[in-house]
Amino acid sequence: MIRHVVLFTWTEDATAEQKAAVATELRKLPAAIPQLRAYTVGPDAGITPGNHDFAVVADCDSVDDFLAYRDHPQHQAVIAEHIKPILASRAAVQLSL
Amino acid sequence: MIRHVVLFTWTEDATAEQKAAVATELRKLPAAIPQLRAYTVGPDAGITPGNHDFAVVADCDSVDDFLAYRDHPQHQAVIAEHIKPILASRAAVQLSL
Numbered sequence: 001m002i003r004h005v006v007l008f009t010w011t012e013d014a015t016a017e018q019k020a021a022v023a024t025e026l027r028k029l030p031a032a033i034p035q036l037r038a039y040t041v042g043p044d045a046g047i048t049p050g051n052h053d054f055a056v057v058a059d060c061d062s063v064d065d066f067l068a069y070r071d072h073p074q075h076q077a078v079i080a081e082h083i084k085p086i087l088a089s090r091a092a093v094q095l096s097l
Numbered sequence: 098m099i100r101h102v103v104l105f106t107w108t109e110d111a112t113a114e115q116k117a118a119v120a121t122e123l124r125k126l127p128a129a130i131p132q133l134r135a136y137t138v139g140p141d142a143g144i145t146p147g148n149h150d151f152a153v154v155a156d157c158d159s160v161d162d163f164l165a166y167r168d169h170p171q172h173q174a175v176i177a178e179h180i181k182p183i184l185a186s187r188a189a190v191q192l193s194l
Contacts, residue, residue: 002142002144003152003154005102005104005154007102007188007189007190040100040192040194041192042192043192044190044191044192045099045160045190045191045192045193046191047160047163047164048167048189048191050189051188051189051191052188052189052190054190055100055102055190055192057100057102057154063142066144067144070145091104091148091149092145092147092148092149093104093141093142093148093150093151093152094141094143094144094148095137095138095139095141095142095152096139096142097139
């Protein structure tokens with residue numbers, strides 16, 4: 001299994017509506033991308049200081065399935081239209097489990 | 098559920114042995130910390146460029162259980178003895194699911 005983990009920080013001028021739209025749009029992807037076996041996304045819960053703002057954990061059966069998710073047009077559209085306009089920084093790892 | 102996600106980068110002079118020890122020692126924690134419902138750790142798989150070096154995904158039932166993991170002496174010992182000596186940067190998010 002490939003577990004794809006991404007953390008984002010948002011720009012200071014990102015609005016609450018823009019931030020919420022990232023979660024709303026990403027959560028539509030499992031219905032469109034069957035290679036997503038599990039998909040958890042959302043904002044930081046505010047438990048500890050100094051965190052990034054948002055996380056995505058995507059589980060796929062294989063590297064090919066992960067690449068299908070990564071390159072899927074609907075995913076790329078969410079990145080282009082909702083994430084990149086408010087993106088300050090990004091950190092990612094793919095775990096092979 | 099709280100899903101705690103952490104990504105690390107390692108210093109340039111970190112050895113393969115030091116990096117491997119982080120995974121080895123962290124993987125001992127579920128046997129010592131019953132609040133860990135699921136725990137996946139490991140190095141980046143090298144599928145995409147520009148990634149961080151290592152990821153931890155820890156699932157707990159509640160905020161209190163997450164804090165018990167975070168503050169557990171055996172966890173703190175791994176951080177002090179194995180992670181901090183080779184840590185270059187850290188990014189974290191807690192998801193409330």
